[in-house]
Amino acid sequence: MASTFAEKILSAKSGVDAVQPGQIVTVSPDHLLSHDNTAAIIGKISDELGRFGLCRKDLHVIVLDHVVPASSETAANNHKVIRKYVKDYGIEHFFDVGEGICHQVLVEQGLARPGSLIVGSDSHTCTYGALGVFATGIDRTEAAALILTGQMWLKVPQSIKVTLAGELSRAVSAKDLVLSIIGDIGADGATYCSVEFHGNVGALTMDDRLTISNMGVEMGAKTAVFPIDSVGETFLSGLGADGGEPVWADADAGYSRHLEYDLAEIEPVVACPHTVDNLAPVTDLAETKIDQCLLGTCTNGRACDLAVAAEILKGKSIAGGVRLLVLPASRKELAKAMADGTIQTLIDAGAMLLPTGCGPCLGAHLGVLAPGERCLSTANRNFKGRMGCKEAEIFLASPATVAASALHGCISDPRNEL
Numbered sequence: 322m323a324s325t326f327a328e329k330i331l332s333a334k335s336g337v338d339a340v341q342p343g344q345i346v347t348v349s350p351d352h353l354l355s356h357d358n359t360a361a362i363i364g365k366i367s368d369e370l371g372r373f374g375l376c377r378k379d380l381h382v383i384v385l386d387h388v389v390p391a392s393s394e395t396a397a398n399n400h401k402v403i404r405k406y407v408k409d410y411g412i413e414h415f416f417d418v419g420e421g422i423c424h425q426v427l428v429e430q431g432l433a434r435p436g437s438l439i440v441g442s443d444s445h446t447c448t449y450g451a452l453g454v455f456a457t458g459i460d461r462t463e464a465a466a467l468i469l470t471g472q473m474w475l476k477v478p479q480s481i482k483v484t485l486a487g488e489l490s491r492a493v494s495a496k497d498l499v500l501s502i503i504g505d506i507g508a509d510g511a512t513y514c515s516v517e518f519h520g521n522v523g524a525l526t527m528d529d530r531l532t533i534s535n536m537g538v539e540m541g542a543k544t545a546v547f548p549i550d551s552v553g554e555t556f557l558s559g560l561g562a563d564g565g566e567p568v569w570a571d572a573d574a575g576y577s578r579h580l581e582y583d584l585a586e587i588e589p590v591v592a593c594p595h596t597v598d599n600l601a602p603v604t605d606l607a608e609t610k611i612d613q614c615l616l617g618t619c620t621n622g623r624a625c626d627l628a629v630a631a632e633i634l635k636g637k638s639i640a641g642g643v644r645l646l647v648l649p650a651s652r653k654e655l656a657k658a659m660a661d662g663t664i665q666t667l668i669d670a671g672a673m674l675l676p677t678g679c680g681p682c683l684g685a686h687l688g689v690l691a692p693g694e695r696c697l698s699t700a701n702r703n704f705k706g707r708m709g710c711k712e713a714e715i716f717l718a719s720p721a722t723v724a725a726s727a728l729h730g731c732i733s734d735p736r737n738e739l
Contacts, residue, residue: 323571325480326546327515330455330568334438342577344477352414352432353380353467354441356423356679357387360402362442365465375410376471382414382432383407384423388686389678391418396686421651421677422619424448424535429653431562435549440464440473445619445701447537450546451530452553453567455515457544478513478543479577480570484520487585492735494629495529496621496699496719498582499536500590504600506580512541514577517570522547524584527556528625535620536701539597589735591697592717595705603722606732611716612694614639614727615708616672617648618682621699621720624649624657630724631663633738634670640730645672646688652677670727684709697726 324332328340335346355362363370375381383403391397400418407415416426424445427433435453440446442464449456459473467473483502489495503510516537518530525533530547537545547553549567557565589603616622616630627647639645647667649655655677658664668674675681681688682700689709690696696708696715703715718726721735728738 323573323575325515325574325576326517326568326570327455327478327480327544329570330436330438331475331477340477342477342479345474346477347472347474348438349472350380350440350467351434351437352382352439353464354382354384354423354427354439354443354446355464356384356443357399358442358461359383359406360399362461362464363406363468365462366469369469370410373469376469378411379413380471381412381468382427383412384416384420384426385418386422386678387683388680389418389676392686419652419677421649421654422622422679424619425622425650425654428452428531429560429651431560434562434565435553436566436568440467444538445535447542447544448531448535448619450534450537450544451527452557453546453549453569455544455546458538476513478515480515480517480574481511481578481580482576483516483518483580483582485518485524485582485584486521487583488521488524489584489587492721492739493587493589494719494721495525495532497590498584498587499533500592500597500600500717501587502580502582503536503540503598504590506540508539508596508598509541511537513543514541516540516542516545518547521584523550523552526625527552528623531623532620539701589719589722591722591732592703594703594714594716597701597703597717603718603732603734607734609732610695611643611697611726611731613644613646613688613690613696614723615646615648615681615688615696615698615700616720616723617650618679618700619650620701622648622650622654624654624663626699626720627658627667628661628663629720631666633721633724633735634728635666637670637728639671639727643727643730645670645727646675646681647672648675648681649677681708683707697723697732699723
């Protein structure tokens with residue numbers, strides 16, 4: 322029987338010959354991700370941990386990234402509790418403050434292997450779908466039980482097929498593409514679905530794919546996945562990672578919906594407050610004044626994203642009254658951007674370099690907005706209060722659009738700069 326990607330993965334991980342959408346299966350994930358919320362998770366099972374211990378020392382991947390460095394005694398103690406847990410139970414995959422944002426670090430460490438199943442107590446765990454992984458977020462209670470048992474249940478999702486053709490135009494990026502898809506189908510248009518990308522995926526770099534998969538949850542998807550092609554193979558080889566066992570859908574698999582996009586028709590867009598599907602062409606928002614720009618996060622904080630912004634800002638200065646925050650996705654991506662002069666170019670233009678972490682994206686640390694302020698961000702969410710203030714407004718866009726807008730002090734079309 323022809324099967325989708327999700328059906329194949331969940332069939333293999335549950336030991337069932339074949340599965341179908343809506344079926345409940347018991348699976349054993351390859352990895353469980355958590356971050357600063359680890360203390361809250363293990364707090365749910367402190368007695369059981371003492372009695373039974375861990376099911377597997379290589380299951381749990383922990384990255385401290387949300388409030389780094391610690392901004393308060395509470396945050397510092399939270400990190401201390403997590404470090405003690407790591408030491409006491411011999412956690413094999415622990416990455417302390419400064420390594421970067423969990424989703425970038427897990428990929429860099431070669432832990433996102435094609436054909437694997439990864440769950441995480443963070444909704445953007447779906448990022449790893451860029452590498453042919455069934456990756457999805459779970460809640461803290463599920464994560465706590467998984468630490469003890471190594472097993473959990475999942476419902477087999479319906480699948481949506483997205484076929485791509487052509488290539489992206491100048492100054493248009495994968496961020497514009499995924500925002501356009503979300504704008505078309507809505508923030509709930511793929512609820513509990515596996516979104517598969519087909520067609521000319523070779524026109525997208527691995528960084529593009531990570532951006533798109535990262536935002537799968539913003540259309541409600543359970544996971545958003547790409548096949549492993551030559552781009553994926555080259556990326557994995559560069560990591561020195563085990564290639565895993567790539568899995569992909571059968572050519573005649575059945576889908577609940579089929580979408581088609583010509584990449585050449587995608588234009589720069591902006592997600593307006595306060596939902597990611599509240600989309601508008603950048604040209605419709607010309608002259609919209611902004612107070613802060615955020616360049617980075619797990620969505621668009623890789624060296625290539627920063628380089629696009631640097632190309633626009635090179636030899637220039639950001640507009641007066643605008644703050645440009647640069648938030649690299651990881652220590653490794655920061656090192657790349659420092660080595661080629663990208664960081665220096667951004668700083669010369671007036672940018673402020675922040676620690677590699679999540680901080681301003683969720684209003685947890687640094688870059689919090691004031692009432693009435695507007696921020697144009699390359700992050701993945703613009704919900705009311707997302708950056709720490711319910712009376713502020715957040716707009717989402719590509720690195721090119723953010724850089725062009727920082728230059729002029731208002732939302733601006735990047736095609737006029739590149």
